[in-house]
Amino acid sequence: MKITRILAYRVELPLHEVSYHWSGGKSVAVFDSTIVRVETDTGHAGHGEVCPLGPFYLPAYAEGVRAGLRELGPHLLGEDPRQLAKLNRSMDAALKGHPYVKSGIDVACWDILGQATGLPVCELLGGRYGADFPLYRAISQESPEAMAASVVRYRAEGYRRFQLKVGGDPDVDIDRIRAVAARLERGDRLVADANTGWVQHEAVRVVKAVREVDVAIEQPCLTYQECLAVRRQCPHPFVLDETIDSLDALLRAKSDLAMDAVNLKISKLGGLTRTQQARDLCVSLGLAMTLEDSWGSDIATAAIAHLAHSTPPEFLFTSTDFNSYVTVATADGAPRRVDGRLAASREPGLGVRPKLDVLGRPALEIA
Ligand code: MG
Secondary structure: OOEEEEEEEEEEEEEOOOOEEOHHHOEEOEEEEEEEEEEEOOOOEEEEEEOOOOOOOOOOOHHHHHHHHHHHHHHHOOOOOOOHHHHHHHHHHHOOOOHHHHHHHHHHHHHHHHHHHOOEHHHHOOOOOOOOEEOEEEEOOOOHHHHHHHHHHHHHOOOOEEEEEOOOOHHHHHHHHHHHHOOOOOOOEEEEEOOOOOOHHHHHHHHHHOOOOOOEEEOOOOOHHHHHHHHOOOOOOEEEOOOOOOHHHHHHHHHOOOOOEEEEEHHHHOOHHHHHHHHHHHHHHOOEEEEEOOOOOHHHHHHHHHHHHOOOHHHEEEEOOHHHOEOOOOEEOOOOOEOOEEOOOOOOEOOOEEOHHHHOOOOEEEO
């Protein structure tokens, strides 16, 4: 089997909540997502999706996905999409770095491998655990009272895990954590994600001020060293995200006992092949994971679901259903949340059928 054509579509994704706010005053109202289609000489076609959280979250931006594909795509024509390790070596040989550019191609090729073998991607990634898995809801940064009200509303929809967007004014963040914690029930899980927004001394203040609260702290500061310093004074479970972008970073953090759980995002690591490698290493090392992506719609959510559903439940800290945040459906067959939980499709591949009318004309075509 050979790759014969690569297409990319630009899709705008508005939000049910109108806009999403996190640390440092950053926000996005309409996400710019790229859906990648890989076609083959056997008639199989696979899909992937890459949607950065704006241009100021990770070293990634929406137009960069398309620019990178223009550079990378021609090198992949003629490659066998089922030979994923080899394909990833070819991508790394043709374009150094830029993992988020490669992610959509890699996911599309897993979709093809699943279709060609008749197996859902989660079974190819190691096997399906249980009937479904739990999701978290990201709570956009607002006033403490508004965030507490959001948690109550989303719990009524079935979520039991909540990730507060903090990383703003430290005194207001203390109020945010306390206001939300006061509304939680037994069995709920709370994470305060500062998304690199605190300087070190303020982060130490916050984690000590909420000492009595059952909350995990995620990525308080910009650098690994700052996070490690906070971690050593923090009484709470600790999660690293933005600074863990490679196996090297993961192994260093494990060696330093720098975290209790880690957030792995498919496009941050460069696709399902790389994320599976990191995921399996975490299981061997005894590290729980949030498995997700930076953002996306139905196709990104399908890829996340296959990854999360193939992870031993005791190591799955939580996961995300981005397709319930956005107002546009990009594919049929994508998983849909039920009572705060999600399940990967049982169809071969990702199990999604892109809505061609929503995708429109391709933004680029490589053949
Ligand atoms: Mg995070």
